[in-house]
Amino acid sequence: MVARWTALPTLALISLLATACVNPNSGGGRPSPATSAAASAGAKRIGFFGFAKANSFSAATFAGIEEHARANGATAEFLDPNFDAQAQVRQLQDAVTAKRFDVFVVQANDGAAVVPAIRSAVQAGVTVVVHFTPVGTRYDTAQPQVDGTITLVDVPTLNGEGLGRLAVQACESKKLNPCEVGYLEGLKALPLDNARTQAAVGALEAAPNVRVKARLEGGYTQESGRKAMQDVLQREPGIDVVIGASQAILGAEAVAGGKEVMFIANGASRQTVKAVQEGRWFAAYYLPVKTLGAKAAELGLGRALGKQVPDTNIMTDVQPGTSMGTKDALAQVSGEYDE
Template identity: 85%
Template sequence: MRMEIEMLARWTALAAVALLATACVNPSSTAGSATPSATTASSGPKRIGFFGFAKANSFAAATFAGVEEYARANGATAEFLDPNFDAQAQVRQLQDAVTARRFDVFVVQANDGAAVVPAIRSAVQAGISVVVHFTPVGTRYDTAQPQVDGTITLIDPPALNGEGLGRLAVQACESKKLNPCEVGYLEGLKALPLDNARTQAAVGVLEAAPGVEVKARLEGGYTQESGRKAMQDVLQKDPGIDVIIGASQAILGAEAVAKGKDIMYVANGASRQTVKAVQEGRWYAAYYLPVKTLGAKAAELGLNKALGEQVPDTNVMTDVEPGTSMGTKDALAQVTGEYDE
């Protein structure tokens, strides 16, 4: 009888241990379950993965400078993953980072907003805080609202950006009372859906304006060299062009080619050189965004969410420093710019 009692006690103890072990298993780590939460991915400093357009792009580099600075000041780390404007390379980088659970926060400048959607969904399901930066993730380019549930946006919708560029060009034409006013648009990269949406919106504004003629539309890219080449083509076909719109890097190249010509420039960018050119009257205006500040803001939103804090899911870039985005000389009077081309 005593032996039976001892055996019963032993089996009871073993059952209790088994029950405790079962209760301690993380449900997300069992077979067939979802990917484990990223809250367990890093027991040390929080880690931010910045999936920027390209390291060679001054806009993306300035954004990362803001991300990295905020991360360092708040006990986190940041890393730039460079797809060099290759949309599919960026998708692979995102997928690999989710699988490896390398980061607690993603800040994503999507080269192709539709292509990255599955990878972004996977990141959210893995518990990673995802900040959609500058351009939308999804198929709509006219809204700042998140198109993937669980993400945070901090963007400047390309369609609204394009409309702003178009309005600035129309103002440039009106400032000199030109009728007709010949406008050339140096598009970004035709392979990028966000650039196509921006171009369509800008051209729509231009074509609706009385007396404005869109004389040239060609790829201007995001470097001074691509801007120089595009401007050479414009002047060969339309030497009397009055206004040129393009990325600030391309406009710097275009200006060098068109020295001595009475052309008004409308730039899409916010470098110190861009701001100075507008303040000096060399360029008519720039669509301005405080790029480094916005990088820091993205890091702040992502880290706060990763730490369990409540953050707004929809954030519009032009609200960060209101009144400067439509950057004529007066609007940029007190602005210096936050990076160099």
């Protein structure tokens, strides 16, 4: 899902930077090196290095972080790079130098580019929580790829597999043989999106009677989704199921007309949940975004205060049973942010 949120196409302009090799950390939730000093200090300070303040997903994440911080005598600040990977790197470096925060929560615009700055933060005694997107070069693991960090991520390959399985369920629900599926991938320039796409297509191709008939770049806006869906319908008018980012699916739905297409959305907004509950869309890959922001703050503050917290955390484990968001799974869910 960064790769899934409004305004993300800006990321396509970011050059993917080379970085030093990073090593997985299999440690068992040890406190940071500066635990004693941190625990004896005053109110803890959380720096949230989100994708962008204008992004609804990031805003909802910060709302959860800030709420948890206030409830636990801490402060939180949103540092806004506005989807600029290099600006985010500079913000991280400056915060380490100035010793502004005890905890970093990082939504990396470029998971490889931030590695040196995050490594410096850990070495300086800052507790770092990697949030949503992996930091490093692997997209198939939730384990920390920078030693000493805590992860709370949505593993891109697992996300892709989940989208593929939801599409297979949609095909089975109509007993379609064959069932024609179109996949509106995010941005082909992003390694994270490529990993997600490969996993989704693999899950689809492994299912009997399912045929992947179209793979187009759907992006993360209604306009890009609308254009992609027009192309799909021109090439494959018999398409049965379409998968894409929630914003792209909103656009795709608008041009589908009266054709019965089952939509699978990658997103968790209130609008997305409502579309599934109303039966307009078959399902959505759902994450409780504000709740996950609070969880990141909980993990970061816990370690900064000397508590034992797990190094590796997967977002879909926080609210079990809802990520594979069919109508039944989302019956009691309202969503935690607006598109």
